[in-house]
Amino acid sequence: MRILVDYNQQKIQTVLIENARYLGDYAIRIKFNDDTERLVDFKPFLTKSLHPSIKKYLDEILFSNYQVIDGNLNWNDYDMIFPVWDLYNGKIES
Numbered sequence: 001m002r003i004l005v006d007y008n009q010q011k012i013q014t015v016l017i018e019n020a021r022y023l024g025d026y027a028i029r030i031k032f033n034d035d036t037e038r039l040v041d042f043k044p045f046l047t048k049s050l051h052p053s054i055k056k057y058l059d060e061i062l063f064s065n066y067q068v069i070d071g072n073l074n075w076n077d078y079d080m081i082f083p084v085w086d087l088y089n090g091k092i093e094s
Helices: 043-048 052-058 084-089
Strands: 017-024 027-032 037-041 066-069 072-075
Touching: 017 066, 017 072, 027 084, 037 084, 043 052, 072 084
Parallel strands: none
Antiparallel strands: 017 027, 027 037, 066 072
């Protein structure tokens, strides 16, 4: 028996970030390319982290200086970045 799957008929959409707006207190409202919006609170992640390269983003000015690049939320040339799917689900873990 042979099972055939025609992948050309499946339409798989890649989830990407379209835009993100910093609201304050380490919370960012993120809009994705499927019109889903999530409010992601980064504060628990930042405060629990023991790594100095993450802890430095407790400086709110540094944290708020992110960019949306190629559908990702990016801090300081990929110094800090999260899986889009985690952001889409609205939570990140340390």
